[in-house]
């Protein structure tokens with residue numbers, strides 16, 4: 502049956518739709534959360550992993566473990582471009598595994614290569630938060646080197662603008678989070694993921 506749908510889809514809508522169907526069918530059973538710093542990725546990933554009985558992974562934590570340094574130290578000692586290399590390496594380590602909920606760093610979508618990798622690993626949910634809630638959350642700690650500027654709001658707006666297209670391109674599902682509780686966002690994600698996984702061939 503599916504081959505007929507695929508044939509008709511290719512004929513009527515072209516390769517893009519076929520690619521979408523293939524992606525839908527073959528996505529491994531993992532959930533990835535992308536989105537800006539302070540959008541709640543780690544908290545929500547933790548909650549989801551507990552609820553689904555999946556392993557919780559945080560790419561920033563893995564990078565710190567691999568480098569035996571904090572994110573702040575990596576940025577200070579080696580710079581952002583080295584950090585980005587470590588970030589890509591960690592994604593490589595996650596390929597081929599299943600039953601994970603993965604919280605990623607806010608800038609992981611900066612390269613096309615990472616976007617492709619993320620989409621191969623699992624369903625990608627974009628936690629889309631507004632600047633006010635981001636500011637409120639990130640002001641609680643000082644572990645984000647990119648926001649140590651004179652005007653964090655301005656920095657956030659500029660980075661959001663720069664990254665918006667990549668978050669959108671990388672994600673399978675966009676989840677606006679403003680005004681929603683952690684439970685509400687987690688519930689929305691787990692129900693959507695259940696549908697994806699249930700309909701796979």
Ligand code: S3P
Nearest residue numbers: 537538539561606607608645646
């Ligand atoms: C970064 C986000 C951070 C961390 C690093 C760089 C970014 O992760 O990876 O400070 O470029 O947006 P969180 O999104 O978990 O804060």
